[in-house]
Structure formats: C-alpha cells, structure tokens
Amino acid sequence: MTLLSPNIPPLNPSAVTANILMQGKTVIAIEIEALQALHNRLNDTFEEAIALLEATHGRIIVTGMGKSGHIGKKISATLASTGSPAYFLHPAEGRHGDLGQVTPTDVVIALSNSGETEELLGLLPTLKQLGVPVVALTARSDSTLAKFASVVLDVSVPQEACPLGLAPTASTTVTLALGDALAVVLQQRKGFAKEDFALFHPAGSLGKRLLLKVADLMTSGDKMPLLTPDVLFLQALITISEKQLGMAVVVAAETNQLLGVLTDGDVRRVFQRVAPETLHQLTVGELMGQKLPKTIAPEALASEALAVMEQFKITALVVQQTPNAPPVGVVHLHDLLKSGL
DSSP states (O other): OOOSOTTSOOOOHHHHHHHHHHHHHHHHHHHHHHHHHHHHHOOHHHHHHHHHHHHOSSOEEEEEOHHHHHHHHHHHHHHHHTTOOEEEEOHHHHTTTGGGGOOTTOEEEEEOSSSOOHHHHTTHHHHHHHTOOEEEEESOTTSHHHHHOSEEEEOOOSOOSSTTSOSOSHHHHHHHHHHHHHHHHHHHHTTOOHHHHHHTOTTSHHHHHHHOBHHHHOBOGGGSOEEOTTSBHHHHHHHHHHHTSSEEEEEOTTTOOEEEEEEHHHHHHHHHHSOGGGGGGOBHHHHSOSSOOOEEOTTSBHHHHHHHHHHHTOSEEEEOSSTTSOOOEEEEHHHHHHTTO
C-alpha cells in the first residue's frame, strides 16, 4: 500500500538522502556557530563564577525547569563526579518543601534561557533570605533572574537550530557546554585525579580499570600452583590439574626464587616427544621453559596486567614484589575478564 497519489511520481531516493544530510548538517552548523559565539564572549564573569563556586563550603545546587532542567541534571551529575559535591533541585518541588535541603553554605546555579521562569523565580526570595549566592545561566541580562544573581553567564545564541525558533536546541547545547566548562575547570583547580574519579565510579568498567589491583584478583597462598624442579612430571600433572590455572610456578627448593613455569603447552610437547614408558622418570626441572616468565607487581593495576597479556599473547603472569623476590601469586586472564575489565 502506498500513501503517494498516483499522479505524483515517487521522489528520487538519492535526492531525499541528500536533503536529509543537508538538513542534519545545517543543524550541526547552527550549534557550532552558537558554541563559537560562547567561546568568543567568555570573559572575566566566568572567572567570577569559578571563584564563587570554588569558595563554597557547602554544595552546588543546580536548578532549572523543562529542557533547562534536563541540562541542569547533567551538569549537576558532571560536577558531582568530578569532585564538586552537587545535586539537582527541581524548582517546583523546591517550592513545596525541597528548599529545606538548601543551606546558607551552598551556592546555586540557576538555568533559565528567558530568566523569567515562574517556578524558578519562586525560589529566589528564600535563597535571598538564606544568603545563598546564585550563578545564573541565562540569555537575557535584563531578566529578573539576572538582576537577582551574583554572577550572570550569557548563554544566548544567534539562532536556535529548530526551524520554528521554538524548541531549545542550540541554546541547550551552549548551556551544557558552559556547565561542562565550569565543572572541568573546578576539577582542575581542585587537583582532582583519576584515582579520585575512580573512587566515585566503583561499579563501572572505568572505575575497575582505575581501582582494581593485581593483588585483588591474583591466586595466592595454597591455591597457587607451586612446584620445585625435583618434582616428578606425573605429580606436576596432578598439581596443574588441581589448581586449574593451566600452569605451575617453579621455584628453587631452598630460596623460593623464581626459576620458571610449567605450562599446558610444555605438557603437550612432552607427550609428543617422550616415550610413555619414560614419563615417570622425568622431573619438572627437565621439562619447564628455559626463559623466566613475565611477571608483575601485586600493586600494579589489573588493567596493566591485561595489557601485558595482550602484548605477549599469554594467559597468566607470575606476581612478585621485585624481580628477585619470591613469587606471591598468579594472575590469570580469566580472572581479569570475570572482573569486568
């Protein structure tokens, strides 16, 4: 079934595609222009806003209605995850009791393109009574919000990407970018490091890459497959099978110094070249690899261990504090993958 009139020929698909691409690129070009305008006019008021936010002994409260509210939630989340305690306050809920969360030690970032949003303006008397400073992100410097605010940051745009000029598009992009600028500059001034970032993201893969250490995942103690060179080959098979790591660490009997490893690959090669009736005579020292294995320190990041395994195409690393220290564990690729790295 077609919705086209029989008297109207179907559009050329390539022409439709070209038109769609042109429209999409126009939207992006309008938003780029708006961001460039923001970049060009950023001045010492931005520095004043940073100084105000940095000086607060409380939290940064972000508030806004509608699309500004959605952008405000993202800004508050970015602030919180980069070392600046923050939360989002819905203006309407604020007027019905949630203003009780605000204290005189806080600072407010208020988002309103017009600067005349009724619900947001309803918060101002209480904020004034509490003595809470306000950083306004608005397109109108003569608005009620701008006149009330301690610092005003201009988020005006040459035009919205919406062809009707009604739906917030370029203006929300500019507001979000300015919020990111505030959060990132505060992050840098606080000396917020990747370890701090990971502390606030413990459940995600990013947090795991930054927090998980080899010591958290390695097999150690009685679970570590440990052999000495004089152990008979058949006994070594039992140890490798019981410990389920596909290898065993070989150490000197008296000093516990690392000598090598015996892997599943070594075992397969033994069966290929040795007569079955002589297997019981062989020792681990005769069969283990001649090169020292790759090692890693227990304090190293688990992500570093994974990188070494990928580089050398191996599935396990011996863990030791220093190159000459006794082995303290084995970290296996399967454990790294199960951890979510």
